[in-house]
Amino acid sequence: MKTKLIWLNVIILCTLLLSCKEDEVRAPYGCDDQTPPQDISEVVIKSISGGAVIKYQVPDDSDLSYVKALFQTKKGETREVRSSKYVDSLKIEGIGDTDEHEVTVYAVDRSENVSKGIKIAFVPNTPPVVNIRESLRAIVDWGGFSLDFKNEGKDAISVMVYYENTETEGQRLYDVYYTEQKEGPLAIRGLSPLPSKFVVKVKDRWENESEPYEFELTPLEEELLDATQFKEMFIPGDVRWTFFGGQWSCFFNDNYGSMDFAHTDYPQAFPHPTTIDMGATVMLSRMKIWQRLVQDDFYKHGCPRHFEIYGCPEGLDPFREENYELLMDGHLEKPSGGEFTDPNTAEDILVAQQGHEFLFDNELMKPIRYVRFVSLSSWSGMECSRIAEMKFWGQYIK
Template identity: 30%
Template sequence: MRRKYWVQALLALLILAGCGKEAVYNYTDPGAPAPAPITDIQVVPTPGGGYILYKLPVDPNLSYVKAEYELQPGVKSETKTSIFNDTLKITGFGDTRERTISVYSVGKNEKRSEPVTVHLTPLTPPVASVFNSLVVAPAFGGVSVKYENPTGTNLVTTLLYDSTGNGTWKEVRSYYSAATTGVFSVRGFDATPHRFAVYLRDRWNNHSDSLQKMITPLFEQFIPKNTWKALYLPNDGYQYVESFSLPHVYDGIWGSGRYDGIFASRHTLDIPQWITLDLGVTIRFSRMKVWHYFESPFAGASVRAFEIWGSNNPAADGSWDSWTKLSSFEFVKPSGLPQGQVTADDINYSVTNGGDFDFPVDLQGTYRYVRFKTVATYASSGPIGQVVLPEISFWGVIQ
């Protein structure tokens, strides 16, 4: 038995000794020459950039491939990719001028090959193509800006106005978004002519041209809530949980940390579900705001899609016969990120400031009673579900 233990111990020592001699694969030889350059180069232009395809040299010292280029005169940039790829992605150009790019093979010891010069003529960059889709139009109390961004590029849209009428430009708002369709409005202007300008900027600080336009905003006013009251009609979804009753939608309380200012319906109600309000005055509607609950911006029981209906003589039985549909709306996240991800801009839009929704400019009719019909939340599009609604506000013209 003792001999058996000695043999086992000897075998264990031999195994450990063998492990100690295992080859080291990440060894860097500082004296190794630079790798050979890449070969078989192909260039594929893209909007604002392009792809460089190539064949790697066969060299055990090769670590990565790097491209160096100028985005703008004096503004240098570079991109790298590992030996497990055969493509470099070039981005950040703000126009379609031909660019000269130097591409290097780089060794593990950071020695570079001789440069390979590549010429790339990018396609029209998003900052320019999106600019061509800009539409600036009158809105109630200000202007609206719309554009199409099919590539989903992160862009900043900046709106300015001539504050003196003599070319003294003042920034009104910068709108950050990667959404494929961008739309926003600015308010606070009287119904007199103003000169506005709008331009785009991307994350590489490329700027578009400036679109200038003389616009006269449409007159509107905030609809005071001291005349509002809740109506409790048959089939309405006014049944609530705990103390979160319907009048909270017009109590002027919302925002971060405000548990006391929300309406929260029961979890067992149908979706779609609706509530009815008497505004106390007859309105021609121009726009509205809807707030999300601070614990669930773009999530949970917060409203995702909804409709607004108007009436001047709602039926006592709660039927829809006396109602007119004014518009359908859906929340659009400024960041364009998928559900479950939000940015500070998303929270500011939905929780702090409230989501902006414009009624059609040519909307006909004036109404005293409104129905807010929730078509879907972020948690449910039916058949049942809860709706949490901190606040709604309206603007327009009181008749």
């Protein structure tokens, strides 16, 4: 009996081995036919910045899977764009010139059979990197310069900044800034107050690069103001920032922990002012505000959205509100332009982590000793304000 069982197992094993065949795991699913689909029809092409949108009628083929377009870049690279059979168009993007280009569009079925294809010629409109380059304007500022630009399509770009001065040995890459903002300014900071030559280039995600934007300027000298000299001035109208474990000192303690912040009472009707004795007479150049550093909490709850900054010079009574002049009308916004209910983009999160920067108008600035920060509204509409950290830059006036 034991011998019979052994032979039975051997027969079964041989049968299985003979019946097995190698599976092609990469083979497409569906009918294994050899008949290609018909081509697309009723084609209409519209040029856009750096590409084109091709509209068409898909073939009446139940086995159709998708439509694809193949084209070559100026560098000789072949690119492919695909579109579902349920969509009547596809978009060609990333062309860095305005020359005539040819694209071939194919219909593809579930067995990867490809139609004969139709060739279409088009001339793209001016590429985004060229439009953005033409909009660049550098304005001298504290510790560097402000770079104005227009990015109407909110394209993902990188801005490369090169510089050269007596401290460098030839031209150096200073930094690369990534943004999808619709417009500037972009703040370039941390530079020495030396006469310098700058070169700025714009690049998109397809490696198209603009012509250089070249200029010379001398950044204004600035420094991070010493927060250990700051003191709270509780003048009439100010509110306390000690709710929910918050402390006024958390404004300036270099601690960005999730539970380290200044927080007004809740509910507390707006406005929410607080007044700072800077400890010396200063000229302000810029400031930064950090939200509570918890991603799920960015641009929510008590994060200030609209605020004002006022200044009072030394020699005037800092306890009288009429002695304060408006220095800034500030709006803390998402770089993406999104609203409270919109998901945060990667750039929204990065800027929140790095701190939101605000520039003071040089024409409005004068020597001051006392600064009044007034929160006017929060991102969520909640009647409270919460800030993790605040920093000021400028010059000490001796």
